[in-house]
Each structure stands twice: as C-alpha cells, then as structure tokens.
C-alpha cells in the first residue's frame with residue numbers, strides 16, 4: 001500500500017480529471033485514475049465524480065465489503081481531522097442495527113447466554129471475516145473451502161464447535177478461549193448461526209453441513225481404534241467427512257435404500273455396491289459414513305475414499321461449493337471393523353443424530369434469516385425512492401415488522417429448546433424433544449420462506465441479482481428451501497411433531 005497521507009477537501013477537489021481522479025468515501029481518499037477504466041459500473045461515471053465526496057452515492061450502489069476489498073489497492077490517504085465513521089461501525093463485530101443480533105447481544109438480559117458466549121461469537125466472526133474474500137470468491141466459482149481455510153477452522157476449534165459438547169473436545173482450543181468444560185449447546189448454536197450468517201450458503205455448507213452429521217455416528221458408534229484414527233484429524237480439519245444415506249429412490253424413507261454390503265468369504269470385509277445422491281460435501285470428502293444393507297438389514301459403515309468410490313457434483317440451486325455429490329460405490333472393499341454400531345442396527349444409528357441435525361438446521365435458518373433482516377433494515381434506511389427512504393413507506397415498515405416478529409418468535413423457541421438440551425442426556429433429548437424440534441424446524445423454514453419473500457420485495461431487482469447490494473438476499477431466496485427439505489421435509493416434520501404429541505396425549509382427556 002502507498003504511504004498514507006492526510007489531505008484537505010480543497011486539495012482533493014483539484015484531482016478531477018480522467019488523468020488524475022481522486023474521490024472521497026467515508027473520510028478516506030481514493031485515487032481511482034487507473035481503476036476507472038476497469039470499474040464494473042462504468043469508468044466515465046467515476047471521472048464525473050472526480051474530486052468530490054461520493055460517500056452517499058457509493059453506499060447507495062455498493063455493499064461495504066466492496067470498499068474493504070479495494071482499500072489496499074486504491075486508498076491513498078484520509079481527510080484531515082476526519083474519521084471513517086461507516087468503516088468503524090462495520091468493523092465492529094456486533095451490529096447495532098435493530099434486530100440484527102439476538103437480544104442478549106443488543107444489551108437485553110438473557111437467562112441462557114453469558115460473557116463466554118459473546119467472546120465465542122466475536123472470535124468466530126473474526127475468523128470468518130478473515131476468510132471473507134475466499135468465501136465470496138469460492139461461492140461464485142463453486143469451489144469447496146480450501147485446505148488452508150479448513151485447517152484454520154480446525155485449529156480455531158470452529159469445526160469442533162459444531163457437533164455438540166462431549167469428551168472429544170478435551171484438550172482442544174475453542175473460539176474465544178472457551179474451555180471445553182464450559183462449552184454448551186448455546187455455544188454450538190452460535191457456531192451454526194454464524195456459519196449460516198456468512199451469506200455464502202454453498203460455501204457455509206462446505207464448511208460443516210456434511211461434517212456435523214457425518215462425524216457423530218463415528219463418535220458415538222465407532223470402535224475405539226477407528227475413533228483414535230479418524231476423530232482427531234477430522235476435528236482439526238485435516239480430513240473431511242460426510243454422511244451418505246439418501247439415494248435416488250430413498251429420501252426421507254430411509255428403509256428403501258438399496259446400496260448393498262456383502263461379506264467376503266473370509267468374513268473380514270464387506271464389498272459395497274450402490275449409489276448415493278444429494279450427499280453434502282461429498283465431492284471434497286475423504287470419509288463417507290454410509291448406510292448400506294447387509295444380510296442383517298440396514299447397517300452404517302465408515303468408508304474411506306478409494307479408486308472404486310467415485311463422487312460427481314450434482315448441480316443444485318446452491319453453489320457447488322457445498323460439494324453436493326452423486327456417489328457410486330463399485331465393489332468397494334471395507335473392513336468389517338468399520339461397522340458403526342451393530343450390523344443390522346443402522347436405523348438406530350441414523351435416528352440417533354436426527355434431532356441434533358434438525359436442531360442445528362434451525363440454528364442455520366435463524367442465523368441466515370437474521371442476516372437477511374439486517375440487510376433489509378440497512379437497505380430500507382438508505383435506499384431512496386420517490387424522494388423518500390424506503391423505511392418512510394408504511395408498507396415497508398409493515399414488512400419489516402412481520403419479518404422481525406416471526407424471527408424473534410422462532411429464535412426464542414429455539415433458545416428454549418436449546419436450554420432443555422443443556423439439561424438432558426442425548427437419549428432423553430430423543431424421547432422428550434423429537435416432537436418439539438420437528439415442529440420448530442417446520443416453523444423455522446416456514447418463517448424463512450416468509451422472510452425471503454418480503455426481503456426480495458424490499459430489494460426489488462437486487463433481490464434477484466447474484467452480485468452487488470442484494471447478494472445475501474438473492475442467495476437466501478435461492479437456497480432457503482434446502483432447510484425445508486434436508487433432515488426431514490417440512491411435511492414430515494409437521495406430521496412427526498403431532499404424532500409425538502399424540503403419544504403423550506392423556507387417555508381420558510375429553511372436550
């Protein structure tokens with residue numbers, strides 16, 4: 001970066017030609033002479049603004065991340081005695097925009113969160129900010145998080161934070177210096193919300209959507225030898241793992257899977273044949289926690305990538321950064337020691353983690369929904385139409401009111417359920433919380449649907465444009481449906497919730 005100086009506004013005003021063009025944004029001075037011909041919005045436009053303060057014009061057309069990205073290349077100094085007010089507000093890790101954060105971060109009291117949660121959240125945001133360039137670029141290019149980033153997320157304990165509290169956290173560094181023994185489901189909730197809040201849904205899925213469901217079966221059902229080999233390298237981001245259950249002919253109806261595993265004559269191996277579809281992270285994974293059918297029934301097997309296992313990208317609505325894969329297993333040889341749990345009891349292994357998966361999808365949906373609300377609030381405040389800000393139109397305020405009140409309602413319900421999880425064993429959670437979590441997931445994705453719809457209307461054309469001001473809103477409206485389908489569809493969730501409630505229905509209750 002060039003030596004940074006200070007200038008008066010009068011000095012900047014003199015640099016107003018095609019050959020010498022400076023502009024002021026938020027108290028900083030940018031030399032855009034060489035950048036102008038490459039400016040995506042047009043070169044002449046920049047020259048016309050040469051020598052002027054273009055803060056309002058700039059923020060009317062670009063997200064703050066544009067100036068962050070170009071500052072090292074274009075900034076030559078600052079205006080004497082002026083501070084960068086907008087940059088400072090954006091650099092803060094906790095937003096001051098109303099409802100942009102959970103209430104405990106906005107100064108209200110909470111029975112659930114304490115100082116360690118704020119520290120934890122700030123640390124994750126800091127790390128995610130440091131990988132922002134890659135996340136936006138790779139989301140666009142359809143590339144899974146790089147090995148360097150994945151290692152970083154492992155070392156920072158961000159991966160370890162997304163599979164629940166447990167003995168595997170012992171000795172690991174966690175975000176914000178949180179000690180493994182103080183880590184609870186509220187920390188984990190934050191980790192999922194923050195991952196979704198990045199605004200790059202495919203890339204975010206590339207970080208943890210396969211891992212968060214692929215590793216738990218190994219943690220809970222793997223042999224000690226398998227765990228010793230696999231768990232540390234996966235937690236530290238050196239290897240990637242995913243969960244391979246669904247097939248072209250079996251989605252929510254797991255019992256219909258057809259991938260077979262036949263024992264070899266010596267009984268020491270299985271030979272696996274079949275296909276899997278929609279396997280998140282599959283294209284980038286080293287390990288595949290796979291549901292197969294043996295002579296004893298559905299069984300979970302831990303399978304390493306090898307030359308007989310092929311992954312192909314499936315083109316979904318989200319970015320290929322998520323690594324959504326079609327997998328073919330052709331005579332894949334797997335040691336019998338790789339069985340997770342007992343042969344023929346794979347269904348129990350699959351069901352064991354379903355509540356946790358559904359709960360964390362609720363975290364992802366509320367995290368992303370909140371980010372969208374923040375974008376809408378900011379946009380409505382700064383965008384002017386018909387001589388007024390959008391927020392000055394009652395119809396826009398009405399939309400914001402609907403979005404906020406729906407999100408606050410589900411987020412508060414999510415906190416209540418998370419609190420229950422903190423005081424129950426995994427088994428007890430499965431009995432008491434399966435129904436409430438199913439209904440919560442159903443409601444979170446319904447709310448996401450409504451928020452996406454209103455956000456698109458508020459952003460207009462930008463809500464359907466992949467780059468620029470509406471980037472987050474566009475990606476949300478294109479991808480929120482994943483949450484309504486994965487981990488049990490909305491319809492199945494609603495039905496399960498009521499069926500579970502009926503199990504508790506008092507025999508003699510009458511109207």
Ligand code: HEM
Nearest residue numbers: 030040041045049054057058061062063066070467468469
């Ligand atoms: C340092 C100064 C600037 C930089 C680095 C910059 C960079 C960019 C970039 C990267 C885009 C692509 C869209 C996006 O990613 O948001 C863009 C679009 C645009 N820029 Fe700039 N820009 C600057 C200043 C300005 C100024 C002063 C104006 C005029 C008021 C302007 C007008 C536009 C317009 C009209 C678009 C197209 C917006 C759209 O498609 O909706 N830019 N600019």
